[in-house]
Amino acid sequence: MSVNSFTYPLQYEDLGPQTGPEITLNIGRIDEAVNSETDFEGIIGRSSGLRRVLEMVETVAWGDSTVLLLGETGTGKELIARAIHRHSPRTNRPFVKLNCAAIPTGLLESELFGHERGSFTGAIAQKIGRLELAHQGSLFLDEIGDIPLELQPKLLRILQEREFERLGSTRTQKSDVRIVAATHRDLEGMILEKLFRSDLYYRVNVFPIHLPPLRERPEDIPQLVQHFVLQATRRMGKTIDTILYETVDALIRYRWPGNIRELENVIERAVILSPGPVLQLSPRDLKSRTMPGQNTSRYQTLEEVERNHILATLKETRWVVSGPSGAASRLGLNRSTLCFRMKKLGITRSVDPCSDSREIVAVR
Numbered sequence: 001m002s003v004n005s006f007t008y009p010l011q012y013e014d015l016g017p018q019t020g021p022e023i024t025l026n027i028g029r030i031d032e033a034v035n036s037e038t039d040f041e042g043i044i045g046r047s048s049g050l051r052r053v054l055e056m057v058e059t060v061a062w063g064d065s066t067v068l069l070l071g072e073t074g075t076g077k078e079l080i081a082r083a084i085h086r087h088s089p090r091t092n093r094p095f096v097k098l099n100c101a102a103i104p105t106g107l108l109e110s111e112l113f114g115h116e117r118g119s120f121t122g123a124i125a126q127k128i129g130r131l132e133l134a135h136q137g138s139l140f141l142d143e144i145g146d147i148p149l150e151l152q153p154k155l156l157r158i159l160q161e162r163e164f165e166r167l168g169s170t171r172t173q174k175s176d177v178r179i180v181a182a183t184h185r186d187l188e189g190m191i192l193e194k195l196f197r198s199d200l201y202y203r204v205n206v207f208p209i210h211l212p213p214l215r216e217r218p219e220d221i222p223q224l225v226q227h228f229v230l231q232a233t234r235r236m237g238k239t240i241d242t243i244l245y246e247t248v249d250a251l252i253r254y255r256w257p258g259n260i261r262e263l264e265n266v267i268e269r270a271v272i273l274s275p276g277p278v279l280q281l282s283p284r285d286l287k288s289r290t291m292p293g294q295n296t297s298r299y300q301t302l303e304e305v306e307r308n309h310i311l312a313t314l315k316e317t318r319w320v321v322s323g324p325s326g327a328a329s330r331l332g333l334n335r336s337t338l339c340f341r342m343k344k345l346g347i348t349r350s351v352d353p354c355s356d357s358r359e360i361v362a363v364r
């Protein structure tokens with residue numbers, strides 16, 4: 001099966017000048033197209049960037065090499081990880097996922113490796129870890145950049161020696177698992193800050209795949225919009241069969257800092273607020289989502305987007321960097337990581353970024 005054989009769902013039609021510029025959803029055609037789609041289930045689009053990603057998926061899936069998915073939050077990394085598993089010889093074995101950022105540091109080791117009864121306070125029974133659950137299958141480690149430094153050597157051992165022990169056990173177990181990792185973080189920058197081990201990075205970064213952000217694949221937005229409209233109307237029992245061209249145009253022009261996940265949420269809200277068969281979404285709704293100071297008159301580089309986002313967060317926190325309400329916490333970063341990014345992006349202060357000061361005194 002080749003990428004060129006894809007059937008792309010959700011076609012749209014011009015109703016003609018007598019009814020105004022509109023796009024109509026043909027529900028019957030959509031159902032038929034989705035049912036005839038290839039094994040890349042749930043991955044919608046025809047852009048060159050997405051095609052390159054899927055070609056790389058087909059290339060790497062049939063081996064056992066570790067894959068590192070890189071890209072911004074909301075770009076669909078889990079869908080790509082599942083596609084790698086489905087196209088691999090392990091397709092009939094388990095696909096197990098673990099979000100390393102969603103589990104407290106103290107519990108992450110137990111979730112990954114499991115534990116024996118009595119191995120720590122509260123361990124009242126034996127627990128099988130995700131690694132064992134994924135035996136002969138695939139383990140998707142989402143947000144691998146959030147794994148604590150002290151746990152990284154144990155993960156490195158899994159990748160190099162294919163063995164581990166449960167917490168509280170002395171029995172070494174062999175692991176037959178294909179690792180697919182993902183992160184939105186700058187792992188190379190974290191290595192410089194001594195927040196991520198270089199040996200683990202080189203072992204994970206065997207076959208990197210960069211997922212393009214939604215703003216770099218605008219030609220996919222009409223299909224995604226129709227797909228999400230269809231999903232939302234089915235859940236809510238509503239009927240929407242028309243999308244105005246100006247609505248689609250506004251969605252294409254928007255920068256989508258939250259990528260596909262943000263688009264899905266925007267469409268769900270629009271479906272909720274639409275009283276009739278026409279999707280109601282004012283361009284003003286999207287303009288109100290733009291961050292203060294963000295220039296939407298032209299395409300921005302990734303560094304410009306990141307710089308504007310950090311600046312906006314710093315202003316919201318009144319230039320407080322550390323603490324539970326500080327900018328670093330809101331951005332999901334360590335204080336040292338935020339200081340490093342500020343230096344790299346030219347956000348200057350009148351104090352040393354690595355000093356003990358907790359507030360920004362001035363910013364350019």
